[in-house]
Amino acid sequence: MSYHDRTMANAEALLFGALADVIKPPPPVNYLTWAKNNIVFSERISAKAGAYNEAAFPFFSEILIGLGPDDPCQTITLIKSAQVGGTVAANIFTLGSMDMDPGDLLYVHPTEGNAIKWSRQKLTPLLKETTSLSPLFPQTSREGANSVLYKERKDGRGAISAAGANSPASLSMVSPKRQVQDDLAKWENNPAGDPEMQADSRSKAFFNRKVLKISTPLVWPGCRITRNWLEGSQEEYHVPCPHCGHLQALRWENMEPHLDPNAPDKAAFLCVADGCGGFIEEHHRAQICRPVHLGGQARWVARFPERKRYHRSFYLWVAYSALEAWGELARRWFAVKSGKSGDAENREAEQVFWNDYLGKAFEGAGETLPWEDLRDRAAEKGFKRGTIPPGALVLTIGVDVQGDRVEWQLVGWGKGRQRFAIDYGVFDSFSVPPGGKPHSGHISEPEIKELLDGLLTRTWPDFLGNRRHASMLAIDGNYSTSDVFEWARKHPLSRVIMTRGVHQEYAAILAVVRGDKNNKGKERKYRKRFYNLAVSVLKLHLYRGLKKTDPESMGYVHFANGLPDEYFVQLVSERRTPEKTRNGVVEYRWKLPEGVRNEVLDTMNCAQGAAYRLGIFQWDEDDWEALAARLEVPPANPQLDLEDALMAAPAGRESPTPAAPAPRINDRVAAALARAAAAKQRQGQS
Structure with missing residues (x-):
């Protein structure tokens, strides 16, 4: 009997071979390892262009591990400052799932418009630039499984659906094992009710579901991401003091009282250990933030560790991120206190600082004084x-x-x-x-x-x-x-x-x-x-x-x-x-x-x-002092009207950047203020 005949006749071998393929466990799903081997960010995708560097985002390692199947938790919440790279973790979770363990994944944004923008500006470039994924996904809209809000693998084994929380229909179209709920604090109730409840229900059938909730907070009470943080394990990133080794979380209240407006670049945290009195300075950050598996001591510490088995919640703010200097954080705070903040066009400056820089909900006063x-x-x-x-x-x-x-x-x-x-x-x-x-x-x-x-x-x-x-x-x-x-x-x-x-x-x-x-x-x-x-x-x-x-x-x-x-x-x-x-x-x-x-x-x-x-909330103290010098004078001074006083100001430095939307006539007002302040400064120097 020939070799070909013997192989074809061995039906038992064929049967067991097929069964082995069916019951063979899938390869390990490790998002951290996958990111290091596959993710390369371009400048249009991330401020940290290049291959994924764990040392640049050491605090994400535990979060990525928690998103894997070896961690029993079903929900992971990340409450964070703006610009700490939070979307990096969400993108790794999304792309890594499509490569290592394909299936349906739902990515929900506050509105369908946000979802379309994310798909075009983030998701599509990432799918093209990730070597392991680009052959698996259609690259043109002519291919039926590719649209702005729906990206399906060519082999049909998995798909990414992008949706808006404002659209009940888009939340009812899929039943995914994995979800990302992005910018959760900005979700508003839709005609069918609570969109978060609707999205959560889409994954309830999976015992091994993973739902990543991620957002910068807004106002408490009522902030969705803050509520989820409080319901979870409440984990903070603890780092060792470089002087005494005491593990502690970096907290704003240990920095703010020691800030010097004349030397913001000396911003530092006072160690909380009794008898230490040392300052944790910015040049220590890379060293102290190194996690245990990279030879450091930093680790996430949960206030409620018993909740980790079903809901892990993490708090991350700019003090840990290499994307923000501590001196810039101090300058931003002094700008808020002085009344000038470049973020004032979005919300009131103090709330912007609290939300976007400290990563904390702004506690709104529902009632005021009698x-x-x-x-x-x-x-x-x-x-x-x-x-x-x-x-x-x-x-x-x-x-x-x-x-x-x-x-x-x-x-x-x-x-x-x-x-x-x-x-x-x-x-x-x-x-x-x-x-x-x-x-x-x-x-x-x-x-x-x-x-x-x-x-x-x-x-x-x-x-x-x-x-x-x-x-x-x-x-x-x-x-x-x-x-x-x-x-x-x-x-x-x-x-x-x-x-x-x-x-x-x-x-x-x-x-x-x-x-x-x-x-x-x-x-x-x-x-x-x-x-x-x-x-x-x-x-x-x-x-x-x-x-x-x-x-x-x-x-x-x-x-x-x-x-x-x-x-x-x-x-x-x-x-x-x-x-x-x-x-x-x-x-x-x-x-x-x-x-x-x-x-x-x-x-x-x-x-x-x-x-x-x-645009007055963009002015700094020099602008206000210049205006006071022109207006708050005895009546003998003929410049009594605001515009007359400003028009009479001498020439000098350029206008400060106006608030958005920029007022036309008040560009002249701001310029006059700036010129007056510059003239005053020159007089003092002479």
Whole structure:
């Protein structure tokens, strides 16, 4: 019998060979090893271009191990600062799964738009650049298994589905063993209810499921990623003190008290060990962050180790990351304290620092002080109503429109994000000048428009007797929009803007309204001066400022005495409270008790929106001091008006970068401030 005949006749050998292939265990799934052997980041994908370097991300090693099948936990939560490379871990988990243990994987973003952007800018380039994966996935849209939101292996053994949490349909299309829930803090409830619950349910059938939840936090209570962190093992990265060897987590409270504004690059952590007193400095970071398996001592330490078997949660912030210098962290903090921060266009600067740099939720004040306490503070420490006090260098007006009245508030702004409630008024049916005819108080009435015009030409006295105009007025255009625009359009965009409130707590403070079209499909005429205003964020920070007791502290709120009790009642009228939706989902919303009005709070928000449009929160102390030098002078000085004072400033250094969106006329204002500060500096040097 020939060899061929013997082989073909050995049916038993063929049977056992086939069975062996079926029951053969899959190769080990080790994401850390896979990353080191396969991942090469280009500059367009990561700030750390090149092959994956474990030494650059030593804190991710344990997280990647936890994502593997040898760790029994089913959920891993990573609460983190921005820009610490968190998406690196998510990408390794996604790509490594497709290579080592293919199957369906769901990658969920806050919106479908975010998912499309991620797929085009991150996922597609990674699939092309990863050598082990590029032959396995279609590279053109002509191939049926390749679309923006769906990438299937050519052999059909696995696929990546990208989805938006705002789309219930996209969350119900797959049942994946693995998931990534990205930017979880920004997820909002969709028409079907809680998107996190919907996404979690898609993987419930798998006993060996792995769900990675990852995000920078936002506001607590109500922050999804913070809730998951608290429900898990709460692991922090402990490193040894280079002086005494004591293992400890690097915490902001052990750095902040020792920062020197004159030497931010000397930022360091004080060792917490009794009797040590040594400082952990930045040049120690690479050494102390080295994990045990790389010859170091650093390790993740869980507050609740018993939870590790089902839910591991990790906290990571910029102090550990080689992508951020400690000196830059210190400078950023001093910029926030001084009132200047390049992140102010996104959310209020203190919250941005807390979220994006410390990786911690910003604790929102759902309630503020009792209104009586604020009234008493104004009576004891306040300034004269209608008079501009020292430090109130820029004036803005906020206007709220109701069916039978228009209410306005004059607010002053100074360095350190301090605000001054200077005056408040109401234009209604009783606001009839002598000899005038009766009117309804609606903004469409010529008499009301004339009174509003008067706010733009009116001047207020300061504490020295000078008189100043308000630099900008912001009027709420959400009610009777066409009538509001009819009045606003007659004034320069540099003096008057329209606003409408938006309630997302991650929204930009001020953003041009887009997509607002008429019935002919054309954008409405008022679009260029109409802005979305993140009122929920502004309320959080106002309430936080109202609780501060030191008049020199950042964000302190000063009040004129003589404001009526109703002013203070309305200012603190709303509460941030949990509320169940129709779907039984809990959301945190600002609620106004029945029978209480809130126009004072609304006009305060509008006045701050005008201040953001002016770009004043980008100014530094030199800018504010230069402005004070021009404005806070005896009346004999002819420069009494803000714009006149600024135009008279001498030439000097270039304008500081304006806030986004950049105001046109106020580029000149900022430039004048900069020139004045530079001239003052030159005089001091000479």
